[in-house]
Amino acid sequence: MKDAALNNAHFTYLIILAMLLWGGGWSALKILTIDMPMDVIIFWRFFIMALSFLPILFLVQEPICINRSNLRYITGSSVLNIAFMIFSFLGVKYGLAGSGGVIITTLSPVMTFLLVALIFKNKLRPQQYFGLFLGIVGGFIMLELNHLELFMNGSNIYFLLCAIIWAGVTILSQYSHKHIHPIHYSFFISVAATFAAFAYSFVMQSDLSIVFDQGVVFWIAMIYLAVLGQSVATTIFFIASGKLGSEKTSSFMFLVPLFALLIAFLVLDEPIELHILLGGAISLVAVLFINKKNLFKKI
Numbered sequence: 001m002k003d004a005a006l007n008n009a010h011f012t013y014l015i016i017l018a019m020l021l022w023g024g025g026w027s028a029l030k031i032l033t034i035d036m037p038m039d040v041i042i043f044w045r046f047f048i049m050a051l052s053f054l055p056i057l058f059l060v061q062e063p064i065c066i067n068r069s070n071l072r073y074i075t076g077s078s079v080l081n082i083a084f085m086i087f088s089f090l091g092v093k094y095g096l097a098g099s100g101g102v103i104i105t106t107l108s109p110v111m112t113f114l115l116v117a118l119i120f121k122n123k124l125r126p127q128q129y130f131g132l133f134l135g136i137v138g139g140f141i142m143l144e145l146n147h148l149e150l151f152m153n154g155s156n157i158y159f160l161l162c163a164i165i166w167a168g169v170t171i172l173s174q175y176s177h178k179h180i181h182p183i184h185y186s187f188f189i190s191v192a193a194t195f196a197a198f199a200y201s202f203v204m205q206s207d208l209s210i211v212f213d214q215g216v217v218f219w220i221a222m223i224y225l226a227v228l229g230q231s232v233a234t235t236i237f238f239i240a241s242g243k244l245g246s247e248k249t250s251s252f253m254f255l256v257p258l259f260a261l262l263i264a265f266l267v268l269d270e271p272i273e274l275h276i277l278l279g280g281a282i283s284l285v286a287v288l289f290i291n292k293k294n295l296f297k298k299i
Helices: 002-033 038-060 068-094 097-120 125-143 146-154 156-176 182-203 208-213 216-244 246-267 275-290
Strands: none
Touching: 002 038, 002 068, 002 097, 002 156, 002 246, 038 068, 038 182, 038 208, 038 216, 038 246, 068 097, 068 156, 068 182, 097 125, 097 246, 097 275, 125 156, 125 275, 156 182, 182 216, 246 275
8 A cells, every 4th residue: 555655656746747847848949939940940849759759669569550540630630739839839939938838738628628518519517617717717818818909919819729729639639549559649640740841841942950050058948849848748647647547647737837937937037927827827727617527528
């Protein structure tokens, strides 16, 4: 009994580390947007991510199976992941990394719930209606929709698009787990996205080699984003989910926006804006109410 509790404590520390790595990814992306073109960053991010999954695949030692059933999920998620990367790049380039981390990670669960409810016509409980209302209020405050002109011309519109896109990624991921191992799924998404990004760069005649002229800070940010903030954090998350249970593991997701804000403050010296704190807190409470019921019960 004591050994089991100690083992759970170890996985708890690991899942907190994964949330920290995810939260820091927004600051790493901000650093990368300073001098580099978007298509160059997208290619190298997915290429390095794909390479970093190779030793993980060896450690997992699960048989790899690709068929028509799981290929459509991989293709769909690859398209959505590229779209997410494009809008997150634009949002972080012209806005605050910490704000993007809070807006996207708190609104995505609300958007996911809304999409599932609409697509599968789930009957909602009263507390879920209340949670949805709180999510809308929190999003309104964070996105500063009272200043519509600023919203349409600023970075928040990109963050909102990211939240909607990631909701689609979440739904596809839930489906895909019935057909393919999560680690294999993430690996093949990165491979497909790498080829797509390379094809686009080739057509646009982008010079992908310009990254080799960059300094140490650039490569630390790139490796962090592609390896630590994605491959390592994702692997830890899936392993911890199997040991601690998906419900308990998902509750740690609430740490991501907090870490995103703190790391952006410490690394980039970004201000912590009051409307982001208030709206983010309201949206987190909204997710608590929404998750009273299993979103994917019918999926």
